Amino acid sequence: MIRLTGIRKVFGRHEAVKNLDLEVPAGEIFGLLGHNGAGKSTAIGMMLGQVWPTEGEVRVCGHDVTKHRQLALQKVGAIFETPVFYDYLSGWRNLEILTHYTAPTSPKRIREVIEWVGLSGREKSKVKTYSHGMRTRLALAQALLPKPELLILDEPSDGLDPEGIHEMRLTIQRLHKEMGLTILLSSHLLNEVEQLCSRIAVMNKGKKVFEGALSSISQTETWVRLRVNDFGAAVTLLRAEKLIVNHRDDGLITLSERTQTDRIVRCLVQNNISVFEISPQEQTLEDFYLSLMKSGASGNPGTEKVAITPASIDRQ
Numbered sequence: 669m670i671r672l673t674g675i676r677k678v679f680g681r682h683e684a685v686k687n688l689d690l691e692v693p694a695g696e697i698f699g700l701l702g703h704n705g706a707g708k709s710t711a712i713g714m715m716l717g718q719v720w721p722t723e724g725e726v727r728v729c730g731h732d733v734t735k736h737r738q739l740a741l742q743k744v745g746a747i748f749e750t751p752v753f754y755d756y757l758s759g760w761r762n763l764e765i766l767t768h769y770t771a772p773t774s775p776k777r778i779r780e781v782i783e784w785v786g787l788s789g790r791e792k793s794k795v796k797t798y799s800h801g802m803r804t805r806l807a808l809a810q811a812l813l814p815k816p817e818l819l820i821l822d823e824p825s826d827g828l829d830p831e832g833i834h835e836m837r838l839t840i841q842r843l844h845k846e847m848g849l850t851i852l853l854s855s856h857l858l859n860e861v862e863q864l865c866s867r868i869a870v871m872n873k874g875k876k877v878f879e880g881a882l883s884s885i886s887q888t889e890t891w892v893r894l895r896v897n898d899f900g901a902a903v904t905l906l907r908a909e910k911l912i913v914n915h916r917d918d919g920l921i922t923l924s925e926r927t928q929t930d931r932i933v934r935c936l937v938q939n940n941i942s943v944f945e946i947s948p949q950e951q952t953l954e955d956f957y958l959s960l961m962k963s964g965a966s967g968n969p970g971t972e973k974v975a976i977t978p979a980s981i982d983r984q
C-alpha cells in the first residue's frame with residue numbers, strides 16, 4: 669500500500685531521512701516508531717506529497733506520489749501536523765467547508781463519519797468548546813470523509829489524556845476491523861503501538877533500524893525469571909556449571925545454548941537450593957526499543973532477523 673525506496677530528505681545541511689526503504693502491506697496496522705526528530709513526520713510528509721524527497725521514490729496505492737499525487741492520494745485519509753479548524757464554527761460546518769475544497773460530500777456521509785468518531789450530539793457545538801480529544805476526533809472525521817482505504821495518522825494520541833488514548837485506540841481498531849482500512853501511524857507511545865500494530869518500523873536519527881512483525885520481537889526473549897531462596901548462590905552454581913550466560917540482580921537469568929529450565933531446576937534442587945518460580949520472560953516492545961536505541965544508535969537498517977535482546981544491553 670505504501671512503498672518507499674531509497675528515500676533521502678535533506679533540509680539545508682541536515683539529512684533528516686537517510687536512505688529509507690519501507691513497505692506497508694495492505695491490511696496492516698503499521699507503527700512507525702522513533703525518538704523526537706528521528707524523521708517520522710518527514711517520512712509521513714513525503715508519503716502525503718507535502719514534503720518533497722531529495723532522492724528516492726514514494727509510492728502510495730501503486731502510484732508515484734511526486735508524479736501523480738492526486739491519483740496516489742485519492743483513497744488516503746490523514747491526520748498530519750496539528751489540524752486547523754475554524755473555532756467559531758461548529759464541527760459539522762467545519763467538515764462541510766472542508767468538503768468544498770475536496771469532493772462534494774452528502775450530509776449523510778458527514779453524519780456517518782461524525783458517528784464513527786463518536787462526536788454525535790456535539791457536532792453542532794462551536795469547535796472552540798471542544799476538548800483536545802474532540803478536536804482530534806474531528807480531525808479523524810475529516811480524514812474519513814473521502815472513504816479512504818488507507819489512513820495515515822501522525823501521532824494520533826499526542827496530547828490526549830489516558831481516557832482519550834484508550835478511546836482513540838478503540839476507534840483505530842474498529843476502523844481497521846469494520847472498514848478494513850490499512851493504517852499507518854507514528855507514535856511515541858510504545859504501549860499503544862504494542863496493542864495496536866501488527867508490524868512496525870523503528871527510526872533512529874533518520875535511519876530505519878528495524879522493520880518487521882511485532883510478533884517476531886517477543887520471540888527474541890532470552891530472559892528467564894528465577895525465584896529461589898538464595899539467588900546469589902544459585903547464580904554462582906549455575907555459572908560454574910555453565911548453565912547460564914548472564915544474570916540480572918532483579919532475579920533474571922539467561923540460559924546457555926541448549927539448556928532447558930528443567931535442567932536448571934534439577935541442578936539447584938540437587939544442591940539444596942529451593943526453587944519457587946522459573947518462567948521465561950517475553951521481551952516487551954519497550955525492552956526491544958530501548959535495546960535498539962542503545963545498540964543501533966548509528967543505525968544499520970535492521971530486519972525481522974535482528975535479534976537484539978535485553979542481554980545485549982547488559983553486556984555493553
Ligand SMILES: Nc1ncnc2c1ncn2[C@@H]1O[C@H](COP(=O)(O)OP(=O)(O)OP(=O)(O)O)[C@@H](O)[C@H]1O
Nearest residue numbers: 679680682684702703704705706707708709710711
Ligand atoms: N522544514 C524543516 N526545515 C528544517 N529542518 C526540519 C524541517 N522539518 C523537520 N526538520 C528536521 O528534521 C529532523 C526530523 O524531524 P521530524 O519532524 O521528521 O522528526 P519526528 O521523528 O517526526 O519527531 P517528532 O516525534 O518530534 O515529531 C529534525 O531534526 C527536524 O528538526
